Amino acid sequence: MEGQSGKPQALKGISIVELPCLDRMPTLSAAMAAKAFADLGAEVIKVEPPKVGASERHEGPFKAEIPDPETGGLHLYLNTNKLGVTLDLESEKARGLLSGLLASADILLNPNVPALNERLGLDWRRLIARFPKLIVVSLTSFGSDSPYRDVRGGDLIATHMSGVGYETPINQVTDPPNEPPLKPAGRQADYLAGFTAAAAAMCALFHRKRTGAGQHVDASLWLSMVSMIRPSIGVYSHDTPEAPYGVRIRTRDKIGVPWVYPCQDGWVSFSPLTDRFWRGTKTIMGNPEWAENELFATLTSRATNHDAVEAGLVDWLSTQKKQEVFLKAQAEHVPCFPVNTPREVAENPHYKARGFFAEHEHPVAGTVRMPGAPCQFSRTPWRIVRGAPRLGEHNRRIFVERLGLAESEFETLCRDGVI
Amino acid sequence: MGQLPFEGIRIADFGWIFAIPHATAWLGSLGAEVIRVESTLAPDLVRFLGGTDGFVGINRSGMYNSINFSKRGVVLNLAHPEAREVAYRLVAKSDVVTENFTVGNMKKFGLSYENLRKVKPDLIMLSGTPLGQTGPYANTVGFGPTTQAFAGMCHLTGYPDGFPCGIGGTWPDFAVGVAMTFFMLAALHYRERTGEGQYLDLSMAETVTAMLPEAMMEYFLNWREHGPIGNRAESMAPHGVFPAKGDDRWIAIAIATEEEFGALCEVLGAPALAADRRFTRLAQRLANLDALEAEIAARTKTFERDELVASLREHGIATGPVYGPVELMHDGAFLASGMLVELEHGESGRRVVPVLPVGFSAMEPDYRPSPTIGEHTDEVLSGLLGYSADEIARLREKQVVI
Numbered sequence: 001m002e003g004q005s006g007k008p009q010a011l012k013g014i015s016i017v018e019l020p021c022l023d024r025m026p027t028l029s030a031a032m033a034a035k036a037f038a039d040l041g042a043e044v045i046k047v048e049p050p051k052v053g054a055s056e057r058h059e060g061p062f063k064a065e066i067p068d069p070e071t072g073g074l075h076l077y078l079n080t081n082k083l084g085v086t087l088d089l090e091s092e093k094a095r096g097l098l099s100g101l102l103a104s105a106d107i108l109l110n111p112n113v114p115a116l117n118e119r120l121g122l123d124w125r126r127l128i129a130r131f132p133k134l135i136v137v138s139l140t141s142f143g144s145d146s147p148y149r150d151v152r153g154g155d156l157i158a159t160h161m162s163g164v165g166y167e168t169p170i171n172q173v174t175d176p177p178n179e180p181p182l183k184p185a186g187r188q189a190d191y192l193a194g195f196t197a198a199a200a201a202m203c204a205l206f207h208r209k210r211t212g213a214g215q216h217v218d219a220s221l222w223l224s225m226v227s228m229i230r231p232s233i234g235v236y237s238h239d240t241p242e243a244p245y246g247v248r249i250r251t252r253d254k255i256g257v258p259w260v261y262p263c264q265d266g267w268v269s270f271s272p273l274t275d276r277f278w279r280g281t282k283t284i285m286g287n288p289e290w291a292e293n294e295l296f297a298t299l300t301s302r303a304t305n306h307d308a309v310e311a312g313l314v315d316w317l318s319t320q321k322k323q324e325v326f327l328k329a330q331a332e333h334v335p336c337f338p339v340n341t342p343r344e345v346a347e348n349p350h351y352k353a354r355g356f357f358a359e360h361e362h363p364v365a366g367t368v369r370m371p372g373a374p375c376q377f378s379r380t381p382w383r384i385v386r387g388a389p390r391l392g393e394h395n396r397r398i399f400v401e402r403l404g405l406a407e408s409e410f411e412t413l414c415r416d417g418v419i
Numbered sequence: 420m421g422q423l424p425f426e427g428i429r430i431a432d433f434g435w436i437f438a439i440p441h442a443t444a445w446l447g448s449l450g451a452e453v454i455r456v457e458s459t460l461a462p463d464l465v466r467f468l469g470g471t472d473g474f475v476g477i478n479r480s481g482m483y484n485s486i487n488f489s490k491r492g493v494v495l496n497l498a499h500p501e502a503r504e505v506a507y508r509l510v511a512k513s514d515v516v517t518e519n520f521t522v523g524n525m526k527k528f529g530l531s532y533e534n535l536r537k538v539k540p541d542l543i544m545l546s547g548t549p550l551g552q553t554g555p556y557a558n559t560v561g562f563g564p565t566t567q568a569f570a571g572m573c574h575l576t577g578y579p580d581g582f583p584c585g586i587g588g589t590w591p592d593f594a595v596g597v598a599m600t601f602f603m604l605a606a607l608h609y610r611e612r613t614g615e616g617q618y619l620d621l622s623m624a625e626t627v628t629a630m631l632p633e634a635m636m637e638y639f640l641n642w643r644e645h646g647p648i649g650n651r652a653e654s655m656a657p658h659g660v661f662p663a664k665g666d667d668r669w670i671a672i673a674i675a676t677e678e679e680f681g682a683l684c685e686v687l688g689a690p691a692l693a694a695d696r697r698f699t700r701l702a703q704r705l706a707n708l709d710a711l712e713a714e715i716a717a718r719t720k721t722f723e724r725d726e727l728v729a730s731l732r733e734h735g736i737a738t739g740p741v742y743g744p745v746e747l748m749h750d751g752a753f754l755a756s757g758m759l760v761e762l763e764h765g766e767s768g769r770r771v772v773p774v775l776p777v778g779f780s781a782m783e784p785d786y787r788p789s790p791t792i793g794e795h796t797d798e799v800l801s802g803l804l805g806y807s808a809d810e811i812a813r814l815r816e817k818q819v820v821i
Binding site: 010040063074124146153160176180186188203207210218223224232237245249251260271330336342349372373375380 | 421422423424426437441449464468470471472479480482484485486549550551554556558559560562567568570572574575577578582583584589590599600601605606607609612615616622625626628631639640641644647648658659660667671735736739742743744748750752753755756758759767770771772773775776777778779780781782
């Protein structure tokens with residue numbers, strides 16, 4: 001990632017306004033969507049509530065557990081490359097300033113529920129009537145026109161109503177009453193909805209390039225997560241209920257091979273089933289006698305006898321170390337990876353060689369390391385131009401210098417808590 | 420509604436399995452001409468996965484059909500040396516090339532980015548692989564669900580202090596797919612401004628790790644490692660999945676404030692819980708989570724799931740039924756969401772397909788059924804690439820087009 005500061009940025013020139021989520025259980029989806037744009041060069045103006053700031057500032061993780069809204073890990077990560085301003089959206093004067101921002105923005109990212117937007121005059125129909133070129137992106141739990149639009153949701157609820165939680169952990173549940181459906185780590189519904197909204201906003205931007213017209217883009221945590229189980233939906237709509245996959249989607253009982261297995265010093269992911277992978281698996285196991293049993297001769301018979309395949313494989317893995325299995329299996333073209341811990345991810349020689357983790361100097365937090373480019377662009381690389389903004393850092397630059405607010409008025413609005 | 424945003428954009432799609440096909444389905448639904456290149460000699464294994472309705476055949480998979488809508492299908496045996504020329508002709512007329520073969524395969528086929536940009540100088544090419552094109556482990560094979568282990572996801576997902584877990588829904592394939600859509604469009608946007616194409620090297624593992632900031636930032640700020648915490652959250656309690664009356668019936672509940680906790684206890688018929696000194700404030704509840712969850716579970720399991728959901732929602736509590744895919748398919752709001760569309764497939768007939776998970780107020784996506792294998796081979800080879808019927812027949816004979 002060295003020496004890229006002079007290179008162009010893919011989304012330079014695009015202007016985005018990100019609103020704060022004012023719910024008591026805020027979603028971080030808009031923050032992630034805006035980060036996706038900002039990290040590729042778009043100008044993102046992040047609007048935060050005065051004094052308290054955006055919710056992620058209070059979520060940590062904090063260095064040495066000392067809460068500081070300027071140095072929390074999620075704030076530092078989610079708000080890279082953004083400009084930060086503060087506005088109390090309950091105030092009409094603040095909303096007047098927001099209108100000033102929207103007049104020259106390409107995309108608005110709004111993570112608030114329809115009822116609140118209507119009360120604040122920020123519902124998409126009104127905004128698009130006023131700013132016909134604006135792309136208004138809603139990021140809600142269930143969709144802003146959904147029968148559930150007033151139902152409270154969030155990451156946990158959206159995940160478990162989507163089917164993803166029901167299918168997790170996959171093929172490891174042997175005691176269903178005591179192993180409830182499980183959500184993936186972190187806030188995957190928020191972050192996935194963020195990327196989904198970002199992709200959809202780009203689609204709308206291309207539409208505007210062709211037609212000149214803005215529009216509303218309706219993204220939700222729920223449907224973004226539902227999109228993850230589309231294979232199960234396809235099975236359901238195409239299959240007889242008695243077929244093996246049909247059974248799979250109606251039960252959480254283990255009915256196939258899991259993706260992860262224990263070994264001597266941890267766990268590995270491992271996929272032994274296809275003919276080619278099975279040959280490779282037998283080779284690295286030293287072609288044991290049990291594996292030659294005709295019960296394991298075909299893909300179908302291995303799938304039917306998955307418990308026996310698993311038992312034999314786990315027995316062998318118990319003598320193996322995870323990094324060594326990874327290398328041995330990959331040498332035979334068998335999909336296998338170590339189950340890495342955060343330290344093993346952060347210190348991984350592969351990630352290091354690719355320069356994945358990005359480091360920058362933050363004016364308050366000092367040297368900060370974090371996950372970097374999720375995609376490497378040869379001509380317009382992902383990069384951190386500036387760290388996350390301090391609360392209200394760009395108020396003067398945006399409201400006075402750009403929108404032309406009089407200095408005295410600016411002072412008054414700051415004093416009154418509007419800015 | 421009229422014009423779709425990607426009309427006039429052509430994608431030569433060499434991708435397979437789930438991630439790339441999902442990304443190109445987005446663009447195909449919104450007007451791009453996506454030409455999916457496959458071969459019966461090395462078919463996409465998803466073509467043989469579930470949802471076959473008892474039929475055996477390369478065109479019968481419901482899984483395939485739920486991911487490859489709004490594309491055209493062409494067969495080309497890339498392992499044959501003469502396939503290269505056909506591929507070059509296709510790429511010369513395309514704007515974007517997508518592929519997710521194991522690192523090195525495109526080069527082996529003569530289709531590296533360096534070669535293809537000679538044919539199409541402003542080409543955008545996206546390669547998606549488990550760990551990316553460079554680095555000591557670049558030559559790995561893997562699917563999303565195996566790759567998520569490398570990225571930290573499996574270690575962090577699990578019951579509190581429990582074993583690492585694989586995530587359902589072939590995680591992270593479709594998350595990576597939608598991220599790919601965004602990155603391709605960013606590159607296309609840049610090309611429209613400057614006329615310059617580029618190469619995108621996407622590592623599935625890096626995309627997953629970029630979605631794990633809680634654990635990664637904890638490590639970088641405090642050099643400390645998170646373990647799995649189940650359905651719990653660090654700043655809410657209770658935040659979990661609890662049993663309801665009946666077999667395999669579950670309810671998800673997330674409590675954000677003290678008022679909500681009081682209301683929850685009230686609805687559960689246990690107002691004393693809210694006054695219990697172990698649970699009065701968030702800090703106490705977080706310190707006594709096992710006891711709290713046991714108290715709540717003992718009560719939720721006496722309620723019908725949907726009745727409890729309705730009562731809690733009346734109190735403004737974030738809650739919902741835990742759905743498997745089958746129940747989801749009967750949820751009225753899901754059916755009304757527009758994400759399910761009935762399409763007439765060449766062999767499977769009229770089937771419901773899950774389409775894009777977003778709504779657009781000014782665009783009507785163009786959803787067409789997934790192609791049977793090679794369904795559009797002749798029209799693409801003759802119409803777009805200019806091969807005569809004789810030439811196509813000869814390519815078929817030599818097993819180039821198969």
